[in-house]
Amino acid sequence: MTDGIRGTTTVAPRVLEKIATRATRDVPDVRGARVGGLRGWFQLPEPNANPNPNAQPDPDPESDHGSDAGRVSLDIELSVVYPTPVAAASDAVRRAVIDQLLRYTGVTVSQVDITIGELVAEPTARLQLGAR
Numbered sequence: 001m002t003d004g005i006r007g008t009t010t011v012a013p014r015v016l017e018k019i020a021t022r023a024t025r026d027v028p029d030v031r032g033a034r035v036g037g038l039r040g041w042f043q044l045p046e047p048n049a050n051p052n053p054n055a056q057p058d059p060d061p062e063s064d065h066g067s068d069a070g071r072v073s074l075d076i077e078l079s080v081v082y083p084t085p086v087a088a089a090s091d092a093v094r095r096a097v098i099d100q101l102l103r104y105t106g107v108t109v110s111q112v113d114i115t116i117g118e119l120v121a122e123p124t125a126r127l128q129l130g131a132r
Contacts, residue, residue: 011105013038020074023100027092031120032079037113040072072101073111082119090114 017035024033076097080089098109 009106011107016072016074016101016105016107019100019104020076020097023096024076024078024093027089027096029081029084029089030078030093031081032118033093034077034117035074036077037075038072039074040107040110070106071108071110073109073113075113075115077115077117079118079120080116081122086116090116 016038020035021033024030024035074097076093078089078093080086093114094112097112101107101109
């Protein structure tokens, strides 16, 4: 039984990157992704934590933790099939990444910056001339 046991959960940045990369594979017409630029605080807030009235102020007010515990932002570079609308592909990737990171880790994504690094031409069926 784990009632009353307290502790922290920290998710390694590489785990978040792998989940985000895997999420892009489920989006139609996306043929590759490179996830990086992960920023944020990866220690998740304790689900039923009581605020500590004796807590000391954060010595670094510019840090990404504190009230933003469990919030990240990331950069993704995509290869997209031409002529897929890049805005639609970007939106679909953004939704998939945000959903899967929250579902599997509890991390909230505050921002996903996407760069379309490549448009990929898919081979099309060739007409066979002279065939009946």
